[in-house]
Amino acid sequence: MKIAFAGKGGVGKTSLAAWTADWLARNGKNVWLVDADTALSLGQASGVALDQLPQPLIQREDLVRERIHAGGFLNLNPDVGDLPEELAVDVPLGGEPVAGMAPGRKRLLVMGAVTNAGGGCACDANALLKALLAHIVMDRDEWVLVDIEAGVEHLGRGTVTHVDGLVIVSEPSMRSLQTGAEVGRMASDLGLTNQALVLNRHAGGQPPDLDGLPEWSLSIPPLNGLVGRQMTDASVLSLPEVDRLDGYIEELLSRLSP
Ligand SMILES: Nc1ncnc2c1ncn2[C@@H]1O[C@H](COP(=O)(O)OP(=O)(O)OP(=O)(O)O)[C@@H](O)[C@H]1O
C-alpha cells in the first residue's frame, strides 16, 4: 500500500510517517520511507544520525547528468529502477518487533521536495525526482510512505493515481484545517479520494465542517514524552507513549486499507 502524508507546515506529517513506518516494520512489513520534503527530517525523526543521512537526490548533479542528460539528450523518462536500492539507507527499528514476528525492513530514501518551479538544472533534478517517485509508487509491491511538503499535486498526476491513501495531518486550528481542506480538495480532484484526517496535538473540541476535509478523523493528543525529549533528541520513536501510538496507527491503517 502507498500512503502520502500531507498538510500544513509543522503539524506532524514527518512524525506520523515515522511512527507508521516503525509500526509496520515491527509488524513484519517491509517499508520504504520517502522524504520528499525540503526540511529533510524524516531520517532524523526515525532515529538516523544526521551524519548517516545520504545526500538528497535533488542535489545529486552526477545522477541528474547520468540519467536525465544521458547521451547528450534530455531524457525526461529515465530508467530509475536501480536507484531505490542504491540510494536508500536502512533504518533501525525504534522498538522490539511484535512477538513471534520477523521484523520488516525499513528503508529511507531522501529525495528533497518536488517543486513546480521550473528553470535550469533544478528543473532537471525535479524530473529525476518525479521519475523516481513514480517508479517507487507504481512499480513496487511494498509499503511506501511519502512525506511531502505540501499537497499531493506536486507528485504529478500519473503518480497520484497510484497512491492508495492520503493522510491529511492538521493541528486543531482553523488555518491548519483550512490548508488540510485545500489539500483534500486537490487530491480528490486528482482522483485520490481515500483520505483520512489526523488531528494532531488534539486536546478536545470538534473540527469545523470544511468542504474538502475528510469526514473520518483520528485524534492524537499532545505527547508529553515527546515534548519532554525533543529539545535534545530528534527521534520521535521509542516514546513512553508507544503503545498508545501503536493503537492510533493501527486504527488509521485499517481505515485506509481497502
Ligand atoms: N502529538 C504530538 N505531541 C507533541 N509533539 C509533537 C506531536 N506531534 C509532533 N510533535 C512535534 O512537533 C514538531 C513538528 O512535527 P513534524 O516535524 O512531524 O511536523 P511536519 O508537519 O513534518 O513539519 P514540517 O512542515 O516542518 O515538515 C516536532 O518537533 C515533533 O516532535
Ligand SMILES: [Mg+2]
Ligand atoms: Mg516534515
